[in-house]
Amino acid sequence: MSTRTSEPHVGITPNLFGIAYGLTGLAGCWGYAALLQLTPAVMTDILCASAAVVWLTLVVSYVVQVPRRPGGWPAELADPVLGPFVSLIPIVGMLLAIGLMRHDRAAGQWLFGVFATVTIGLAGQWILGGLDLDRLHHGYVLPTVAGGFIATVGAALAGWPGTARVCFGLGLVSWLVLEPMILARRYFRPPPPPPLQPTLAIGVGPPALAGLAYLAITHGKVDAVTFGFAGYTLLAALVQLRLIGLYRHLHFSPGSWAFAFPYAAVATFALHWIAYAHPPGYRIWAWVVILAITAFVAVLAIETTAALTRHRFLPQLR
Template identity: 35%
Template sequence: MSASLKLPLVPASFFGIVLGLSGLANAWRVGARIWQLPSMVGETLTFVSFAVWLLLIVLFSLKWIMAREEALKEVAHPVQCCFIGLLGVTTMLTAGGLLPYSRIGAETIFLVGAAFTLAFSVWRTGGLWHGERDIAATTAVLYLPSGAGFFVTAIVSAALGFPDWAQLFFGAGFFSWLAIESALLHRLLTGPALPPPLRPTLGIQLAPPTVGALAYMSVMQGPADTLVHAMIGYGLLQALILLRLLPWLMKDSFSPGYWAFTFGATALATAPMRLIERGDTGPMVKLAPVLFIAANIVVILVAAATIWLIANRKLVIGWAEFTDSSAVSRR
């Protein structure tokens, strides 16, 4: 690639920005329905998320065209490659956001995202089953191809009117989450400590139970049951553990890796709100406003710090430090 082109080598992990923005947009949309919040906020965030997604799709595609060697290195990397699954996840979230405006467009975009998610998950999981993997490469990013991917597939499938397919994808995501969680906790308890630049990936730990709760609500009928309350409860526990770990997590200066917290934080806020929408009158009524405010604070702080990096031309450098710290030799 010619240096004169000055094309930013956008890593797949940049798509984490879309997760946070679309998650917050969804929370505001639900808030507009249950609390009469300004609907313009949710719709504006939806289109900002769409614009960021489209820009990243273009830049990521150009990387494959003009810097193929760098793109292939990302695919071969034992940690960075899992972020590639976010292309499908964010594509489906974009489809869900656009559904009120164009059903045909939403269905088309969703099918592309779902096909990519399924294909990438099968490919990546099959590679993991080969074994001989360095335990240092086992991080929370393993949730992205299957856990996050299939939960989001279930959510958007149900929104598009395909509840039977949504149930299948929820099952794939749910059991993938449980299997990966056991391997990840074993690594965290017995393996080497995560290097400081990579520690923000633990923010992803908040997402499976909370996004899973939203996926479960998308396939369940009637009022809330014990399972959805239990999943939200586990999400709350993860949030408290992450708060306890903040001094350890923030050993390094800010990097865009902190977007890893945003999808789980917005899902943790949205899940109780969706239960209120269904008539839940329990603890969720008290928790929902607090979690909604907290989610907004998390996304605003991370977004503001990211904008500062962009203004100072340090965004790609910051993310390079975040991803380079995860270099390990074996897949």
């Protein structure tokens, strides 16, 4: 009697939503540049539309596949490596809803409220504990820290100041709790395996997102707190420079998109400071930032297209 072994097949894993996440981050950067009257608003709409197409395509495929996998949704959400990336589905939904508010405020508010609620629900997934320190990575900041700060920006833009402050508290406290554990894992444990090393780039995102969220709830007020977030962002960016040697040896994979959104958040935060300081030639400095992050994401998109063409991008699952 012969036994049948399952053949490997192309699968959709939650970290693939990092593609749409990165595109919405770039859209946000262009969107703020448009507010400064530096760029045309249509570029933001194009990037949001591209992110929406990618997001919807992945959502449909992912939702169909997960129930067929061993353990179904409970196992998917509890996975210590990929589980936190499931939160990217509603987080990208929030970002797309924020973009929609510019065209249809009521529809954007309604969708934002739905996705923000789902994001906060997923943030509670890891509060019960049971985490393995050796498997802890920067992706764990997505449902709590990134989700909280992005919800802050969205709620502020939706005209819900109380909700925005609550979400800011969620993101800030989660960051203060998770950051020491993640740093301890980095200092006192072996480095993460190569597939998880791109998640180190996520570490530059929280201080920039915290600064953007604080500016959103204070209506652009620049004070000591804002300077504090700027200083932490600068430190995190310097750490990323020290990691270039490690990043150079990584092979391109879906995990490479982990760089896109955090770097886009830093670029957007930098545009805020350029607008505030208004240095000589500030338009040139702003365009340098915009073009640099756009070129970086474009390279990721080109590499992704090439890898898809060679059938070497999507993971093979059993």
